[in-house]
Amino acid sequence: FLLVLDVIALVVELVLDSEFPACSKIKEAAFCIDKQTQGGLLANEIEVVCHKHPESVETAHKILFGLSISILLVFEAELFATFALLGFVFFRQIMYVIDFAVVTLSLIFEIVFANTAEEGAGLLVFVRVWRFIRIGHGIFVDTETFEETKIQKLEKEIKRLKEMIPLSSQNLLQHGYT
Numbered sequence: 001f002l003l004v005l006d007v008i009a010l011v012v013e014l015v016l017d018s019e020f021p022a023c024s025k026i027k028e029a030a031f032c033i034d035k036q037t038q039g040g041l042l043a044n045e046i047e048v049v050c051h052k053h054p055e056s057v058e059t060a061h062k063i064l065f066g067l068s069i070s071i072l073l074v075f076e077a078e079l080f081a082t083f084a085l086l087g088f089v090f091f092r093q094i095m096y097v098i099d100f101a102v103v104t105l106s107l108i109f110e111i112v113f114a115n116t117a118e119e120g121a122g123l124l125v126f127v128r129v130w131r132f133i134r135i136g137h138g139i140f141v142d143t144e145t146f147e148e149t150k151i152q153k154l155e156k157e158i159k160r161l162k163e164m165i166p167l168s169s170q171n172l173l174q175h176g177y178t
Contacts, residue, residue, distance in 0.1 A: 003142060006071050
């Protein structure tokens with residue numbers, strides 16, 4: 001459920017960024033227009049354009065940021081609980097180690113680059129790509145967990161059926177079947 005919620009938050013955030021770009025992007029675009037056409041917006045007009053963003057957009061960004069951090073904290077707490085239960089066996093399981101690295105780095109990126117991401121397009125792209133990596137990793141882990149549960153159920157069923165074979169053979173012999 002949390003993974004789906006995180007995907008929805010990422011898509012909404014991307015749509016908001018495309019519909020209401022950051023002021024730094026507007027200034028950069030205006031500067032490019034000015035250099036190329038010898039015209040364009042004046043500096044004071046750019047500020048007016050930047051401040052026309054609805055307050056709801058800023059609020060949505062804050063909510064989405066809080067949601068993303070909350071989801072990461074839940075995942076991080078789950079990993080720490082797993083470590084507490086398994087001890088150092090945790091580090092022998094490669095998927096736990098990868099999961100720990102992805103979640104921890106994601107948490108760091110979200111917090112550290114939250115305010116600086118709009119300063120550089122490259123950094124923003126990196127943070128967005130990292131979120132897709134994190135979501136892809138989460139889907140992989142969920143799928144692996146689901147498959148592992150299925151395998152465990154099938155192994156129990158096989159064991160139960162194997163235990164029934166001697167009983168069935170005895171039952172057949174008692175009724176005269178050979």
